[in-house]
Amino acid sequence: MKGRYDDENLKWIPILIIAVYLSPFLLKSATFSYKYYLYILNMAGIYMILTVGLDLLSGFTGLMSLGHAAFLAIGAYTSAILVDQAGLPFELSLIITPVIVGLCGLMIGFPALRIEGMYLGLTTMGFGFIVKRLIIAFRDWTGGSAGLQVSKATLFGFTISNDWNNYFMIYTFAIIAIIVARRIVKSKLGRVFMAIRDSEQAAQASGINIAKYKMLSFFISGMFAGFAGVLFAHTNHFISTDHFDILLSVYFIVMVLVGGVGSIYGAVLGTLFIVLMENMFIPLFKDTLTQYMHLEAGDFQAFIFGLIMLLFIIFQPMGLYGMWLKMRIYWKLFPFNPRKRFT
Amino acid sequence: MTSLFTDINQEIVSGIALGSIYALIALGFTLIYKATEVVNFAQGEVMMVGAYVNFFFVTQFSGMAGGLNGWVFTAALLGSIIFALLFGIILDYIINRPLKDEPVFSIIMATISLAIILRSLTAMIAGPISLVPVSPFGNNTIKAGGVVISVLDLAIIICAFILMALFFFFFNKTRWGIAMKATSADAEAAQLMGIPVKKVYRYVWMFATLVGVISGVLLAPRMALLDTTMAYLGLKAFPAAILGGFGSIPGAIIGGILMGVIETVSMGTLSFHFNWVKEINDIIVWIVLIVVLMIRPDGLFGIAKVKRV
Numbered sequence: 001m002k003g004r005y006d007d008e009n010l011k012w013i014p015i016l017i018i019a020v021y022l023s024p025f026l027l028k029s030a031t032f033s034y035k036y037y038l039y040i041l042n043m044a045g046i047y048m049i050l051t052v053g054l055d056l057l058s059g060f061t062g063l064m065s066l067g068h069a070a071f072l073a074i075g076a077y078t079s080a081i082l083v084d085q086a087g088l089p090f091e092l093s094l095i096i097t098p099v100i101v102g103l104c105g106l107m108i109g110f111p112a113l114r115i116e117g118m119y120l121g122l123t124t125m126g127f128g129f130i131v132k133r134l135i136i137a138f139r140d141w142t143g144g145s146a147g148l149q150v151s152k153a154t155l156f157g158f159t160i161s162n163d164w165n166n167y168f169m170i171y172t173f174a175i176i177a178i179i180v181a182r183r184i185v186k187s188k189l190g191r192v193f194m195a196i197r198d199s200e201q202a203a204q205a206s207g208i209n210i211a212k213y214k215m216l217s218f219f220i221s222g223m224f225a226g227f228a229g230v231l232f233a234h235t236n237h238f239i240s241t242d243h244f245d246i247l248l249s250v251y252f253i254v255m256v257l258v259g260g261v262g263s264i265y266g267a268v269l270g271t272l273f274i275v276l277m278e279n280m281f282i283p284l285f286k287d288t289l290t291q292y293m294h295l296e297a298g299d300f301q302a303f304i305f306g307l308i309m310l311l312f313i314i315f316q317p318m319g320l321y322g323m324w325l326k327m328r329i330y331w332k333l334f335p336f337n338p339r340k341r342f343t
Numbered sequence: 344m345t346s347l348f349t350d351i352n353q354e355i356v357s358g359i360a361l362g363s364i365y366a367l368i369a370l371g372f373t374l375i376y377k378a379t380e381v382v383n384f385a386q387g388e389v390m391m392v393g394a395y396v397n398f399f400f401v402t403q404f405s406g407m408a409g410g411l412n413g414w415v416f417t418a419a420l421l422g423s424i425i426f427a428l429l430f431g432i433i434l435d436y437i438i439n440r441p442l443k444d445e446p447v448f449s450i451i452m453a454t455i456s457l458a459i460i461l462r463s464l465t466a467m468i469a470g471p472i473s474l475v476p477v478s479p480f481g482n483n484t485i486k487a488g489g490v491v492i493s494v495l496d497l498a499i500i501i502c503a504f505i506l507m508a509l510f511f512f513f514f515n516k517t518r519w520g521i522a523m524k525a526t527s528a529d530a531e532a533a534q535l536m537g538i539p540v541k542k543v544y545r546y547v548w549m550f551a552t553l554v555g556v557i558s559g560v561l562l563a564p565r566m567a568l569l570d571t572t573m574a575y576l577g578l579k580a581f582p583a584a585i586l587g588g589f590g591s592i593p594g595a596i597i598g599g600i601l602m603g604v605i606e607t608v609s610m611g612t613l614s615f616h617f618n619w620v621k622e623i624n625d626i627i628v629w630i631v632l633i634v635v636l637m638i639r640p641d642g643l644f645g646i647a648k649v650k651r652v
Contacts, residue, residue, distance in 0.1 A: 062448075111633060114640040115637075115640050116640075118451055119589075119640065122582070122585060125581075126582065126630075130626050130629055133623060133625065137623070246578075250455055254452065257449070257452050261448065300463070301463075302459050302462065302463035303460060303464055306457070306458075306463065307460060309452065309453075309459070310437075310456040313445075313449050313456065314442065314453070
């Protein structure tokens, strides 16, 4: 549906993409510590790929997952083992690993056929614990709790060595992932997912094979997470089970929720917001506050994080993207602002 | 085979004690879920806050009384109970009222964020030092038939069963209990029948925080050191509550005890004799949970809901 209230405004997309590629140059000319900011942006880019996939699963199909850090972990470890120990090229690992992680997604998707709502959330959470423990158990391959060194990525002969190069690789893949996710959402598949979310019984009555599409949703979401995992392993150069804590899964859900459930751009915005807030704005506050209060390093961060999350859920359930949509409609209709439209 | 099972009695008894703690926490989940269909991920944190508050009262009162005695513990317990009731009202206002009509997804995230807030706030106020709580029962133990159990563990088990019986009676026999059941079935219809739904919600949250705080008070001396990691026990009580079936009070108790026994036995005897169990003994509860849910999606005692379009 193309129209006044359509949420897609295609003419801005190329400008945004150019802005993404130009921003490191701007950062470099603006600050000396641009490498640190690039590192944070890289992390946001990797998480973006994952949260877009998570949004397809949780936002569009309505299957809650509190175990996506586990998918990220499987992707990272699989790629590290494939490239460093089996000797596969990085390009091949980029294709094989997401498929393997997608199959793991099918594995957890299978019990999900019968379990729903919060039971599913807890099952996936349990899956997260189990994966973390299994990684330690297979210590011959994964290095156990000591962690694993990972080689640098080599893409078509170029070695991607520093944060500057990582940025371009990660954001190229992130843009591709976002476009793919948009295409999925706009296609028949996306509408099937939304039908399952809105009413399983009604979808079944309309002739949708629920089991098939639920599994497919887990598979696709797992593939996105596996892709993010490959990039995570080969840009971080070191992975251990501490990177894939249960709290990270919660953070991913928060990113989707803050951005706005059920919109791809929302997931992207939410990821950027949370990662930037956690790494840049809160440390700024903290320095001024520590002069007055006795604070532990992590506690204050967690406190602000929890507070923002709670306020968002209570006052802005539509998320950042919903806020943006409301603002846009508000300005378009400026002199005639029917208040009821915005509640 | 005698060597394999020499200590199994002792392990089952300690498992029941550990399981009773899970059961107490699970009871808190169950109460809230039964009446409001909200899943409270912050129950472990409520327990932790209760333990801290009780510790605060004990130190304050013992300073006033000039030493530790029975009265100090009683007074501290009363203080904690009053705190729990007030805390329940506050949580009802923060979490339950604004989110009544939101999807499950948002409510779970809201309680998780509440959990994060409570944990970090407690850590900020209490500081990074672990506290050493004192048990009101000392270090006394009871020996019966070759099995040793501490008085504290016995108190936890008895308390779990008393609370279960109390709430079971309350939900099935009293007017308010039936009102709560009606509210959980259909809040709108309940309101039309003249049930004060808001009041029902408030009472439920008060009860649940009360159970949480009491379990925190009982559990703190068992932990030897009191710090914010105590809240993670709440995460372990989740599989227990689900195993029994959310929303079933006997289910919460039985599921809790079952999980406690499984955990202790797998950590003790089974790990000792089978090497591979050693690798997985801290996630065994989750494996059991997933297997059970695949066979019975609503837990052992849960009742499947009829879905309508």
